[in-house]
Amino acid sequence: MAVETDETGIALTSLETLTLARELAEPAGVPLHALLFATTEPPTEQMLGQLGEQGVATVYITAEPRLAAYAAAAWASAAVQVAQAVSARVVVASGTPRGGELLAHISARLDVAMAANVTAIEGLAPFTVTRQVMGGSVLEEMRLADSPAVFTVAGHACEATPAAAVSTPVVTPYRPTVEDADLVARVVRTEAGEQDHSAALSAARVVVAAGRGANGPDGFKSLLELTDLLGGALGVSRVVTSLGWRPHHEQVGQTGVRVAPDLYVACGISGAIQHWAGMSSSKTIVAVNTDPDAPMVTRAHYAVIGDLHEIVPAVNDEIRRRGH
Amino acid sequence: MVNVLVCIKRVPDTSESVLLTDDAMAVDGRHVGYTVSPHELCAVELAVQAAADGGTAGVVSVGSGDAVEQLRDALAVGVQHAVLVEADDAAFGPADVAAALAEVVEAGTPDGTPYDLVLLGNDAADTGDFQVGIRLAYALGRPVVSGVSTIAVSDGVVQTTGAGPAGTEVFEVPLPAVVTVMEGGVAPRYPSVMGRVKAKKAEIDTRTPSVTPRGNGRVRLKLPPEQPSQVVVLGEGAAAAPALVDLFETMGVLTK
Structure with a gap:
């Protein structure tokens, strides 16, 4: 699960997505791994507390300086390296602009299907999701046959609720290999003005x-x-x-x-x-x-x-x- | 001078109402008409502007023959040539559309020069897959910037701006590149009468893709249940203000 942060700590949409991911991981008896995404800052105590409330087992962080300026392809490469290291069966992020972009890159790199704006998991064998299409006015039941299953979770489709057992996430720094080609499209500067509120x-x-x-x-x-x-x-x-x-x-x-x-x-x-x-x-x-x-x-x-x-x-x- | 290709998709215009086909596998657009997404209208405008100083702007759509209507709309506002890749919408998933588009990009402009810049909408208004542009970039081995509001091309570099969490994010990417557009940075122009006449007569280059589709995984569509109206009318005009403030107080949203 790729997690985004904002001025409140872990972004609300990421907490919602963690809840849905946990509901998938818990019955399967597999751990919930979180990857702090689009930031090379270490997580605050408050963020670790929020991740623990969601039952996160491990949080992957990187201080790789080449990821400091946002580059979607390089972050996707880093996430793929972590996902492969932990043999992730499901890769999720929230359906925010950054989250959707990251997962589209990941699914292209892994050559697997991706479902955008999932609202519910319908079944596990075969893996079937419900997702929003037509801007949310229609729901689509969609089969995701590829492994790993890659999907974004629609904002506010489910409520963020704490896990029955609060965990203490193990903070695991990692150092991804970053290819020059993945840094070609990166933020060269951020200007004040049209701030995205x-x-x-x-x-x-x-x-x-x-x-x-x-x-x-x-x-x-x-x-x-x-x-x-x-x-x-x-x-x-x-x-x-x-x-x-x-x-x-x-x-x-x-x-x-x-x-x-x-x-x-x-x-x-x-x-x-x-x-x-x-x-x-x-x-x-x-x-x-x-x-x-x-x-x-x-x-x-x-x-x-x-x-x-x-x-x-x-x-x-x-x-x-x-x-x- | 830059050669731009903009990719558009014919989608049902569901701004008023949504109906499903009898087999629940598609949205029935027969009674509401068809359009392209606002993001793509902006992408078309940006393509026309980018090609204005001696470059070329082409438009492509992957889908049914009816998409000619949307291609002509783009021709009417200044796009110079149009390609229709005829494909069964129901059989093509986002990876298939990207592969079909890659074939068109690789074939180049009608005079055989390469496309420097490919523009798409950030996401299609119907399937909302949020991935075709990015998959296309990987298929072509080109860099991609997503969700931009404006572009400016000079000296073989495309500069883009778009709203990010901390302000306007600027990218400067060498061409050739792929860029996906979000509405908000540019106002799409209206077609002139002359533009419409020209577009009506223009030839559409129709092709068949060599893609073996993987599909889109769709099992069925469903409409969210419509709730009967349960609205409580608090009153009319300014006289209803106290009732509304009572409600705010009950909800606890007035904490000061």
Whole structure:
């Protein structure tokens, strides 16, 4: 299992994937190995604690300086070397941009099939998975006959739950062979500016989202205020980024970020399949919309009918009036 | 001057509704029409821009003969030549599509010069395999950059930018190379009337792949169960604000 880290420690989507991997490894009586991916920094105590909670037996880390600048092919080569050393039968990562890229490289190098965005394991002999296609609006049952079985796990398809028995992962440094050819495509520099906040958005417990109903780039002031009052993250629908009202990394949906917050407040979003695919795992959905028949309203748990530009400022005032 | 090949896929336009075929092995696009993914629309735009100073931009699709419609759409916005690799979508998996595309790349442009740059969408809108571009790069022995927003080609190097966890990540990769595109960095242009007329008359180079397909492992498709609406309408307009704030308080999302 290739594990990604972020400012919270082990990324939430990686914890979810570890849970699914553990549920596969435990009954088979095989150990769960984790490989710290896309970083040459050693894991923190907190990260090791998180991996232990997921029942990880061994965590592979590398300080190889040639991997310090991100290069997908070189990381895939390193992961293949570890997978072969431990005779891995299953190789998984979360279905993030980095995770999907890594596993596509690995499956090409090993010349095996790969399943993207798996939501469940259906059977072991033959190895069959369910995965999201059509942006999550359709599920596909797919046979993965090759060994090792390579697949990514769809973000928020399953919940990260701790193992019955917490483990103490054995930290195992390794030094992969790195070929020059695998470093040709590597990050030469990272510029400030278009920072990808999608990890923070993906992990947010509250998302305030806006669509066409925002009416323009100046229509987000009260929405950003509400986001702030709820301590959440702002998400938008595809039309908002297509029209250039907000940056692309805030887009929730099939071609954007997948979220699964406790609360999703969808303001002025009709609820097209493209958008629904990115937020349908939200625990509670509140729709604010002028159209009572919009799919987002009929599929939401709660709705307020009306113009977001009247409702959201009134909600902000009410929150402040109550002293929050 | 650079020769670019952009790879596109005809997919059902499921922005409104999704239906499955009777055998549950495919999405039925007959009533909703067909399109290409937003990522690929951006890839086509980037290909046209990259080839603007005397290079060539070609487009290829692997699939049924109906994909001619999507190839003509690309020709209408400035792509110069189109190749259709006729193949059975149901029989071809991502590795098979990559192998079929590799044959087209290796054959080169209509005048026999090599393709310097191959662009694809980051993932297809229907099968969502997230791997064809990367498999193609391995088949060709070329470097690959995934999920980029913009490209710039000069002196035999493609520079790409894309959003990464810590900011905009810049890659500089010598050609020939493969790049997969995510929407967001460029606005696809609309076809002109002249462009449409030209595209309608253009010849499509139709080929048969020599690939023996391995398949895609599909057992069946299923639709997630549709839940009956259980929405609780809290009210209308600004008057509903207190009810909504009550809900936020009950959920404990107002902690300050």
